[in-house]
Amino acid sequence: MNSEKQDMRKKSVGGDSKSVPRLDFDDDDFTPKYLNPEKIRLFRSPMGSPRLEIRGEMCYPRVTFRRIRPLSDPEHYISFGAGDEAEIGIVVNPSELDSESLNIVREELDKQYFTPVITKIHRVKERFGVHEWETDTSRGRITFSVQGLHQNIKQVPPARILVTDVRGNRYDLPDYRKLDPVSFHQIQRYL
Numbered sequence: 001m002n003s004e005k006q007d008m009r010k011k012s013v014g015g016d017s018k019s020v021p022r023l024d025f026d027d028d029d030f031t032p033k034y035l036n037p038e039k040i041r042l043f044r045s046p047m048g049s050p051r052l053e054i055r056g057e058m059c060y061p062r063v064t065f066r067r068i069r070p071l072s073d074p075e076h077y078i079s080f081g082a083g084d085e086a087e088i089g090i091v092v093n094p095s096e097l098d099s100e101s102l103n104i105v106r107e108e109l110d111k112q113y114f115t116p117v118i119t120k121i122h123r124v125k126e127r128f129g130v131h132e133w134e135t136d137t138s139r140g141r142i143t144f145s146v147q148g149l150h151q152n153i154k155q156v157p158p159a160r161i162l163v164t165d166v167r168g169n170r171y172d173l174p175d176y177r178k179l180d181p182v183s184f185h186q187i188q189r190y191l
Contacts, residue, residue, distance in 0.1 A: 033089035035080065037096035042104040050104050052080060052088065060088060065108050066116075071157065074113070075171065078105060116142060118163070118173045121183040124190070131190075133163070144169065149190055 006022040039055045042063070052060040060082050068077040068090065075095070076146070080088040091097065094105050116137035123134040131146045144165040146152050152164040176184065 033087075035089040035091050037093065038093055040091070040097060040101060042097070042101035044104065050108055054088075063088070065112070067109065067113065070113060071160075071162075078109070097163055113174050117171045118171050120180065121186040124186045130166070133165075133171075135171070142171075144171070153190060155191070161191075 008182040018150050035054065039057070041053045041055065043051055043053075044059065045051050049061075050063045050065075052063040052183075056061075062083050064083060066079040066081065067074050068079055076093055078091050078094050080091065091105075094102055097105065100127070116139040118135050118137050120136040121133065122136070123132075125132045129147060131149060132143060133146060133160075134143045135141070144163075144167075146163060147166050154162045154164075156162060159175045159177045161176055163171040163173065173179075176187065179187075
């Protein structure tokens with residue numbers, strides 16, 4: 001078995017020894033890399049995209065961000081990526097970043113994770129299999145349509161509801177038990 005691994009390591013993409021070697025998964029243990037917030041500086045390029053400088057190590061001209069725990073802990077464990085491909089590392093507590101860097105992370109995550117919190121439900125009306133929701137949210141009054149309630153309304157115990165509209169936008173109802181009686185009545189039959 002060891003000789004097979006050694007043979008695999010010697011193989012290359014082009015067939016000759018001067019080609020780029022194949023990726024050997026034994027060399028990468030998939031251990032997450034945690035980034036030190038004190039070494040990180042984010043800024044915007046002239047075109048407005050976020051750039052990352054890790055002091056003393058590397059600069060990345062285009063950076064993306066992803067929440068590792070978007071529902072259970074959205075303010076911590078933010079993954080920094082080089083474009084859409086490789087992960088650079090994880091910042092456990094982004095609030096430890098300098099204020100400019102923290103603002104950039106928040107702005108970018110806000111664009112990516114458009115998830116208004118539903119605070120009141122005025123009406124849910126069904127027409128031709130599409131349910132139109134009129135709601136008050138953390139982003140103001142929003143009316144949206146939901147088709148296929150069983151696929152697009154997800155209950156997360158104990159009382160959280162995630163609603164996905166026909167455009168793919170997600171709405172969060174953290175605890176339906178805390179809704180006012182009129183709002184609760186509007187969704188009670190769908191629970």
